[in-house]
Amino acid sequence: MNIRSAVSAALAGAGTLWVVRAVNGLPGALxxxxxxxxxxAAGSxxxxxxxxxxxDPASVLGPEAVGGFAKDILTRGSKGRPRADVPLAPYLAPVDxxxxxxxWFGHSSALVEIDGYRILCDPVWSERVSPSPTIGPARxxxxxxxxxxxxxxxxxVxxxxxxxxxDRSTVERLAALQPAARFVVPLGVGAHLRRWRIAESRIVDLDWDQHVEVDGLRITCTEARHFxxxxxxxxxxxxxSWVFTGPTRRVFFGGDSGYTPRFAGVGxxxxxxxxxxxxxxAYDKRWPDIHMNPEEAVRTHLDLGGVDRRDSMLVPVHWGTFDLAFHAWSEPITRLLPAARESEVTTAVPMPGQRIDVSRPVSVDPWWLAAG
Structure with a gap:
């Protein structure tokens, strides 16, 4: 075999190996x-x-989706990524x-403590948000x-x-590590968990405005505008979206949604x-129906009842961990804070891993500036 043939064979072998790695576990992850x-789902x-x-009807891609989309993909460069390492807070969890x-652990993954209960929201611990271990947005x-x-x-939740x-891997590991925790999901999502061998007794499927009681905590499935x-x-x-109602406190978790006036009804x-x-x-003018922008997040907070509760707090999620749009990495926060100040909405922006005790005064430390 000559050198050219050997190189071609090696490249072909490497390509085959890459494809094998890319599709490894794909059917199960789906x-x-x-x-x-x-x-x-059928009864809903x-x-x-x-x-x-x-x-409210929602288009995944708005009418401006085609124009400039390919150009933005080709010219985006590293705009959506931090220029330096993102600082992490040392994780501190009280016994009770x-x-x-x-x-906040990054993106939409957050641990809520309410009236002595703990709820883990949208946990994603994998390196990539993709069915493939080698292709897709990475942390x-x-x-x-x-x-x-x-x-x-x-x-x-x-x-x-x-x-x-x-995330399949995270769900499977949590099922093993947290034997007492129940998995509370919107209608149909439980079928994925059953496919991944999560015990039926641990899965609760809910439609909008249905709830489940976990001891003295009520978890209610509520409306969102997404897909x-x-x-x-x-x-x-x-x-x-989700509502957590304890004996004395109430929390709203928005998950992922475009703005909708329906949130006023939830409030x-x-x-x-x-x-x-x-x-x-992860907002963009080409998909305004399915991802709210920072100003709309403030409006949603007010729609949910913040106007009458100046002591209520907004904590932003769904940013900072995966590059899923075309805006700059820290733009969601640089837009959120002035909008929140203008509307007199109390806001805290934890760094990944940071715990915020809402009952205590919280100052906004601009940690994201160090990452660029």
Whole structure:
């Protein structure tokens, strides 16, 4: 074999190996099939013609989607990534859960402490948010704490089945590490968990405005404006926001959603809230219906009841960990803070791993400036 042939063979072998690695575990990561999901979805008034629907119609890509999209992809460079390392806070967890606190682990992953209970929201500990271990958006900072170091959880709540919110590896490890925790999910998402061998007794599927009681804590599935899908088919499972109601405190977790005036109805039915966790990143003028921007997050906080509760706090999520749009890495926060000040909304911006005790005064430390 001559040198050229040897090099060609080596490249072909490397290419084959790369493809094998890229598709390794792909079928399992995709989750349940449409036939597996349908029995859990079919009874919902939001499920028509084999898929779920928003109350307010939402386009995944708006009318401006085509123009300039390819150019933005080719010229985006490192705009969406920090210029330096993202600082991580040392993880501190008290033995007993607080009356009201939140720890942000990055993106939408957050641990809520409410009236002595602990709820882990949208946990994603994998390196990539993708069905493939080698292709897809990768982390821009390490996970601040190992899953095995988390305190005992009462519940794990999932907002929808996109890879940056529902991660197979994380779910499977949590099921083993947290034997007492229940997995509370929107309709249809439980089919993915059953596919991954999570015990039926631990899965709670809910439609909007349905709830489950975990001892003295009520977890309510509420409306969002988004979409779902882990493969080529979309909207087979429901998407949602969540309300956590304890004996004395109330928390709203927005998951992933575009702005909708329907949140005012959620506030009237379940608020006012002491704490809201609202998405502020991955927005773009080409998909305004499915991802709210920072100013809309402030408006949502007010719609949920913040106008009458100046002591309530907004904590931003869905930013800073994965590059999923075209805006600059820290832009969600540089836009959020002035909008919050103008509307007199109390805001805290924890660094990854930082725990915020909402019952104590919190000052905003601009830690993100160090990362650029």
């Amino acid at each position: 989750g349940a099939s449409s036939s597996d999901i349908r029995p859990y 008034p939001r499920y028509r013609d084999g898929r779920f629907h928003n109350t 859960a607080a009356e009201l606190a939140v720890t 821009m900072h390490p996970v601040p704490v190992e899953l095995k170091s988390l305190p005992p959880l009462d519940a794990v 999932i907002s929808h089945d996109h890879y940056d919110h529902l 779902s899908g882990r493969g080529l088919q979309r909207d087979l499972t429901l998407w949602s 009237e039915a379940y608020g006012p809230f002491d704490l809201t966790l609202l998405p502020v990143g």
